[in-house]
Amino acid sequence: MKDQITWKVGGQQGEGIESTGEVFSTTLNRMGYYLYSYRHFSSRIKGGHTNNNIRISTREVRAVADNTNILVAFDQQTIDVNAHELVTGGVIIADEKFSPTVDDALDVELIVIPFTETAKEIGSQLMKNMVAIGASAKLMDINLEHFYEMVHTLFARKGEDIVESNRKALNAGYDLMAEKVGHLNLDDFKLNAPDDKEKLFLIGNDAISFGAINAGVRFMAAYPITPASEIMEYMIKHLPRFGGTVIQTEDEISAVMMAIGSNYAGGRSFTSSAGPGLSLMMESIGLSGMTETPLVVVDTMRGGPSTGLPTKQEQSDIMQMVYGTHGDIPKIVLAPSDVEDAFYTTIEAFNLAEIYQLPVILLSDLQMSLGKQTSDPFDQSKVEINRGKTVFTDMEAHETDYFHRYEDTEDGVSRRPIPGLKNGIHHVTGVEHNPDGTPNEGAENRKTQMDKRMRKLSNQLMKEPFKVHGDEESDVLMLSILSVNGVVDEAVSRLDEKVTVIHLKQIYPMPIEKLRPYLDGAKKIIVIEHNYNGQLTSILKMNYAGHERIASILKYDGTPFKPNEVVAEIKGIIN
Amino acid sequence: MATFKDFRNHIKPNWCPGCGDFSIQAAIQKACAANGLEPEELALVTGIGCSGRLSGYIKSYGFHSTHGRSLPVAQGIKMANQELTVIASGGDGDGFAIGMGHTIHALKRNIDITYIVMDNQIYGLTKGQTSPTSDAGFVTKTTPDGAKENPIAPLKAAMASGATFIAQSLSSDIKGLTAIIQEALNHKGFSFVNVFSPCVTYNKINTYDWYKENIVDIADLEDYDNADRAIVSKYLEEHNGMLKGIVYQDKEAKSYAEHIESYNDTNNVHETPEVSENDFKELMASFK
Ligand SMILES: Cc1ncc(C[n+]2csc(CCOP(=O)(O)OP(=O)(O)O)c2C)c(N)n1
Ligand code: SF4
Ligand SMILES: [Mg+2]
Numbered sequence: 044m045k046d047q048i049t050w051k052v053g054g055q056q057g058e059g060i061e062s063t064g065e066v067f068s069t070t071l072n073r074m075g076y077y078l079y080s081y082r083h084f085s086s087r088i089k090g091g092h093t094n095n096n097i098r099i100s101t102r103e104v105r106a107v108a109d110n111t112n113i114l115v116a117f118d119q120q121t122i123d124v125n126a127h128e129l130v131t132g133g134v135i136i137a138d139e140k141f142s143p144t145v146d147d148a149l150d151v152e153l154i155v156i157p158f159t160e161t162a163k164e165i166g167s168q169l170m171k172n173m174v175a176i177g178a179s180a181k182l183m184d185i186n187l188e189h190f191y192e193m194v195h196t197l198f199a200r201k202g203e204d205i206v207e208s209n210r211k212a213l214n215a216g217y218d219l220m221a222e223k224v225g226h227l228n229l230d231d232f233k234l235n236a237p238d239d240k241e242k243l244f245l246i247g248n249d250a251i252s253f254g255a256i257n258a259g260v261r262f263m264a265a266y267p268i269t270p271a272s273e274i275m276e277y278m279i280k281h282l283p284r285f286g287g288t289v290i291q292t293e294d295e296i297s298a299v300m301m302a303i304g305s306n307y308a309g310g311r312s313f314t315s316s317a318g319p320g321l322s323l324m325m326e327s328i329g330l331s332g333m334t335e336t337p338l339v340v341v342d343t344m345r346g347g348p349s350t351g352l353p354t355k356q357e358q359s360d361i362m363q364m365v366y367g368t369h370g371d372i373p374k375i376v377l378a379p380s381d382v383e384d385a386f387y388t389t390i391e392a393f394n395l396a397e398i399y400q401l402p403v404i405l406l407s408d409l410q411m412s413l414g415k416q417t418s419d420p421f422d423q424s425k426v427e428i429n430r431g432k433t434v435f436t437d438m439e440a441h442e443t444d445y446f447h448r449y450e451d452t453e454d455g456v457s458r459r460p461i462p463g464l465k466n467g468i469h470h471v472t473g474v475e476h477n478p479d480g481t482p483n484e485g486a487e488n489r490k491t492q493m494d495k496r497m498r499k500l501s502n503q504l505m506k507e508p509f510k511v512h513g514d515e516e517s518d519v520l521m522l523s524i525l526s527v528n529g530v531v532d533e534a535v536s537r538l539d540e541k542v543t544v545i546h547l548k549q550i551y552p553m554p555i556e557k558l559r560p561y562l563d564g565a566k567k568i569i570v571i572e573h574n575y576n577g578q579l580t581s582i583l584k585m586n587y588a589g590h591e592r593i594a595s596i597l598k599y600d601g602t603p604f605k606p607n608e609v610v611a612e613i614k615g616i617i618n
Numbered sequence: 619m620a621t622f623k624d625f626r627n628h629i630k631p632n633w634c635p636g637c638g639d640f641s642i643q644a645a646i647q648k649a650c651a652a653n654g655l656e657p658e659e660l661a662l663v664t665g666i667g668c669s670g671r672l673s674g675y676i677k678s679y680g681f682h683s684t685h686g687r688s689l690p691v692a693q694g695i696k697m698a699n700q701e702l703t704v705i706a707s708g709g710d711g712d713g714f715a716i717g718m719g720h721t722i723h724a725l726k727r728n729i730d731i732t733y734i735v736m737d738n739q740i741y742g743l744t745k746g747q748t749s750p751t752s753d754a755g756f757v758t759k760t761t762p763d764g765a766k767e768n769p770i771a772p773l774k775a776a777m778a779s780g781a782t783f784i785a786q787s788l789s790s791d792i793k794g795l796t797a798i799i800q801e802a803l804n805h806k807g808f809s810f811v812n813v814f815s816p817c818v819t820y821n822k823i824n825t826y827d828w829y830k831e832n833i834v835d836i837a838d839l840e841d842y843d844n845a846d847r848a849i850v851s852k853y854l855e856e857h858n859g860m861l862k863g864i865v866y867q868d869k870e871a872k873s874y875a876e877h878i879e880s881y882n883d884t885n886n887v888h889e890t891p892e893v894s895e896n897d898f899k900e901l902m903a904s905f906k
Contacts, residue, residue: 073906243905253901259891262697264690281901283880285893290697293723297690300683304694307681308661308702309887312694330684418905423898428890435889444627444677461887462661462679462695463702470674472682473666481629481674482682 044235046101049108050179053094053125054117056087063115063172064095067179068415070193071099072244074185075237077417079104079529081410081603086269086353092120101235105381105416105529109607112232113182115175117158119143126151132231136178136220138171154178154223161215170212177216182224184233187213243418247382247411247526250418251315251341252277254389257426259311261287264301266294266320269353270412271343274315295320299327299340306337307471309433309461311393315341318360319350321404325367328402332372334471335449335459335496337396337433341389341405343412344525346601355601356410358525359574364404365551365582373399373455373499376551378406378524380510383418385411388548390426391505398431399499400456406550408573410526410603432458437465445469445479451491455498500552508549508557517541519617520565524550524579527571527604534609540617550579555586562587567617571596571609622651625660627677633668638789638815638826639736643675645792646705646734649799650678655703663692665708665717667743669736669815672707686717689724692731698886700875703803704731711741714750714770725779728807730873734799735772735810736789738817739824746820756823771859772812777851777866783809784850784866786859788829789816794862801864807873836863845869 050067054060064080072078081096098108111128114121116137122145126135129151137143139157156178158171173194180187194209252274255263261282265275279289292298298314305312316324321342331338344360346352364376377392379385389405396403438446438460448469450457460467470480475492477483512528513521513535519542523531528546535542543561547553562568570580570593577595584590596612598604625647633639650660660678664670666685673680679702683691692706706724713721713735724733740758741747747760751772755764776784783805787795795813802809814829834857836842843849850866875881893901 243902245905249905253905256901257893257898259888261886261888261891262694264694264697283878284897285891286880287886288697288878288881290693290727292690293719296687297720297723300687300690301694301697303683304663304681304691304696305698305886306694307691308695308698310698311891312698326684327687334681421902423893423895426893430889435887461699463658463699465658468658468677468679470680470682472674472680473684474682480680482671 044230044233046235047099047104048112048183048232048234049096049098049110050113050115051094051096051111051125052115052175053092053121056084056091056093057089058117059169059172060093060095060117063175064097066172066190066193066197067176068097069244070189072242072417073192074189075239075242076100076234077103077242078244078415079106079417080415081107082413084354092124094121094125099234101237103417106533106606107530107603109605113179115179116143117171134182134227134232136175136182152227154220156216156219156223158216161219162212165211165215166208170209173209173212174216177213178220180213181217181220182229182232184229187217241420243420244415245382245418246273246413246415247379247385247407248273248343248413249277250382250385251389251405251407253421254386255313255393256281256285258390258393259428260313260393261285262305262310262312263289263314264292264298264312265289265314266292266298266316268317268320270345270409271315271317271320271341273412274341295323296327299324299338303327303331303336303338307462309435313339313341313393315343317343317345318347321360321363328374329368329370329372330473331402332368332374332496333370333473335400336471337400338402339392339396339405340402341407343407343409345409352601354409356408356526356603357573357599357601358408358527359578359599360406361550361574361578361582362576364406371493371497373401373497374551375399375401375403375504375549376406377403377505378548378550379411380528380546380548381418382411382416383421384548386421387425394427394429395504397433398429398456399502399504400431400459401499406525408525414526432456434458434460434464434467438467440466443479445481447478448480449476449478449492449495451478451495454502455495504552505549508554510546510548511543511561512546513544514541515543516564517543518566519543519613520545520561520568521613522547522568522570522579522583523572527573530604530606530609531571533606534613537606537610538613542613550582553582553586562589566592568593569596569613569616571604573598575599619654620651620656622647624657625650625677627675629674631671631675633671634819636818637668638738638817639669639672641789641792642734642736642795642813642815643672645795645799647676648792648796649803652796653800653803659703661692661695661702661704663688663695663704663706665712667709667712667741669707669709669742670712686712686715687720688712689717689720689733693724693727693729696729696731700730705734706731707734707736709742710735710737710739710749710751714772718750722775722779724808725776725781725810728780728782728871728874730807730875732799732802732809732811735812736815737772737812738815738821740817740821742817742820773859773861773865774854776810777847777854781810781866782807782868782871783864785810785864786812787862788814788833790826790830798864805867806876807871833860833862836861836865
């Protein structure tokens, strides 16, 4: 019996590989297992190899597995590309249709089952995925009842006939497999019973979207791009129930400017995109900073530069997100530590943007945004909305004809009446301005206003700017963000050496005073990130002097780190 | 009730004496007062240019944004709060060069705001370069041998983009322009008003007199019908876009918000937006 199994399904894009993985993993999550999935796909709709890698465990998992136990193949390419990842004695379940073969040198078991043929006999070759799932269920000794439920949820509205044929397909796969497994030690493929905790199974983009709705977003503007589109799609689906709506704009400049307009008017709005879109938004982000208009932009990082690796993992927008705008503006850059945290950090992003009246970039990366995984349920009682110094009711009369919207204050933040209010009239401009918002390019005023804006960053911003994992005291400090956090945790748990792991959540401004005790105490500081230049490393070095103790682990081939890779890299640095 | 004087503030415009933009400012102030608006009910969004300074010269909630981007900001404001009257404004470079994508899409989207272009057929603020509406052959700093490109025809482009309200006038005709802006503000949907606003400093060709000689009032065209697309297109072609008046209006078209049944059509601004316990549970259940 096992505590962990990795199941992978592969084939041509557009062949239903996605839905096969979806049915299989959702069912296992409902059974109570912890899951972490990783999709390999490319930016075309039909054709091209795609696979869905699902790690199933009786304990929490937040990283891609080192290897695979079961590979379900709908074409030969799936075997050619993935078989080497199988553990010794691992099983390939392949469709008879393409006369599968496997490299003799590999110590793996090839079981051939007529997925397509059987599905056709039952009614439609579309059901070949159910045959494959039935076969997998037999191998893993999972009661088919669990899958029947799923079939019912999926197909009930299409009629009882469809439900029935899908059940037949599951049964057929199960029975065909039963004839082939006699010689295998089935204990190697059977999972121990799961715990009975309540679990969610979702992608990071869903957590961000649900967070945005809870933060009060009722209007969103966005332009489609991988891997951010699911956010606007979620909002399009669910905002109507709250009286809200989404506009698909003509480009990302329009999207971010609509969000700025809406926030200026007192709504809570945002946009989401990836590197190419963020590049287009830079001037507007500067406008938000200069006019002190709250703004939240989600950047789901993917492989750059230019169109780069649009469907692959990378964290290479960090520098641009921190320093990208012309001129000096106060800006906050956040990185949720995992999918569950993405929900709460999204809400915090909206609060920070409004409390400090500045742009907040909420980072994600492709693996966090699209990798479906298990999370604890979200707690509504922890949802807190803070609208800062935004004013929603008519103001008292004052002597000047314009309200002093940009009055200099101790914390750099001034009252912000929304349009429509009596006695709140003021001007807003990207030109340097007076306290009432009218243009003023004078030297003294410039200094006062610039100091006021930048002062906001010296406030305590995030409540918890980083999380500490691993050993509280150690000689080695690891620093990571986003989806890499989970891999580092797992890698460190396998090491004999004591290692402290910091999941940095507030990337900018870097909470250096709070980090200092950890940094000062470490003989080696290792920053691990998905980009060529070591962007997070550079920002750390700009803030912290101990450069000779800082090393980087970098990966920029488009694939997520695996725990064993990280173990080897850390060992290489500390030994 | 507010008068046009209530739409004045303490700022003295830095436009050149004689600039056409002064009269557009006055016409907007008059139209707002005549329509019974209070200054705080108006949000005026501008781009960058001499024209863009307008948001600072009219007493209302003013938002001077970036070059070419007044329309997205204005649409965002309206989507947040349908109770506000929203005007976007800017120059010909702002709206037909750097912001042309937004202009076309705002026309087709039909959100209930008004867009007033202050068209001087030149870049004023950057000191006299060619603009998308500069006539072919027009000599400027950046076209010393005369403009080699054809000018954009804003009204025809608007017709082709699904506009529901298109008007054009001269800044010198304050009365006529005020009436047009009043109608534009009343229109349910996106109203586009192109105003020829002479730049007395950098455009010595398209002067006040030149516009008066070259523009044709649709009131003087016997069979003109501004609800008839074929007639509108015919006359736009015949007079090379130089028509004056409410050139086209579709009074039946639904505005963007009217298309969305569930959309809260008054106000999306809530001080404490809430998600009910039930909605929270239901949405969370979809993650299982
Ligand atoms: C992104 C960007 N590019 C260029 C400029 C410089 N710029 C400011 S106004 C302007 C053109 C002004 O012409 P127009 O929009 O016709 O307005 P006018 O001054 O004639 O009223 C330009 C090119 C800018 N502010 N921003
Ligand atoms: S430069 Fe031309 S457009 Fe600008 S203020 Fe002077 S006259 Fe008006
Ligand atoms: Mg101009």
